[in-house]
Amino acid sequence: MQRLARVGRRLGWWGLAGWALMVLAACSGAGLGAATPTEASPEMLFVQGRCGACHIIPGVAQATGTVGPPLCEVTYAYARGELTVEDIMADIAQPNRRVHEGYLDKIMPDDYTERFDQQALRRMAEYLTRLPCPQPTQAPATTPSSTEGGAS
Numbered sequence: 001m002q003r004l005a006r007v008g009r010r011l012g013w014w015g016l017a018g019w020a021l022m023v024l025a026a027c028s029g030a031g032l033g034a035a036t037p038t039e040a041s042p043e044m045l046f047v048q049g050r051c052g053a054c055h056i057i058p059g060v061a062q063a064t065g066t067v068g069p070p071l072c073e074v075t076y077a078y079a080r081g082e083l084t085v086e087d088i089m090a091d092i093a094q095p096n097r098r099v100h101e102g103y104l105d106k107i108m109p110d111d112y113t114e115r116f117d118q119q120a121l122r123r124m125a126e127y128l129t130r131l132p133c134p135q136p137t138q139a140p141a142t143t144p145s146s147t148e149g150g151a152s
């Protein structure tokens, strides 16, 4: 009897340990650890980077944050010819090099180059150039000469 109880207790411990391991694995999988971004869709990259906690990004689940500018502004600026894909990559990699007017400096994490490789950064930047944004109220993309004083 006593022996059985001991075995049972040990099994319980192992069961618990196994469960804890699984939880740990699941957590790190959902976090930055899982960045093998070459195959991930751009949407998944934004989810992994938690960009949506601070930015509204159409097409990305739960990307409704308002701490940073809505990323459609990037799409519009690109359409107006004011940004290149490389500029956008740099904005993600070194967020403090150019601070978006009206928003706080040093809020956006500056370690994305450690979490994403260049290819992943490029895919995110390219995705931002073609977000399914509502039609901008001013400065339509087809007439870049009329963008003076446009939203920025």
Ligand code: HEC
Pocket (backbone or CB within 6 Å): 046, 049, 050, 051, 052, 053, 054, 055, 067, 068, 069, 073, 074, 088, 091, 092, 095, 096, 098, 099, 100, 103, 104, 105, 106, 107, 108, 109, 112, 124
């Ligand atoms: C903790 C909040 C936070 C997170 C997370 C965050 N950002 Fe930002 N982001 C900001 C803020 C605040 C700004 C505006 C200040 C600045 O330009 O540095 C900004 C600016 C930007 C800009 C420049 C926009 C412009 O029009 O100048 C881009 C592009 C951008 N973020 C993309 C991303 C991407 C992509 C991710 C995820 C990989 C991300 N951000 C994650 C807060 C965040």
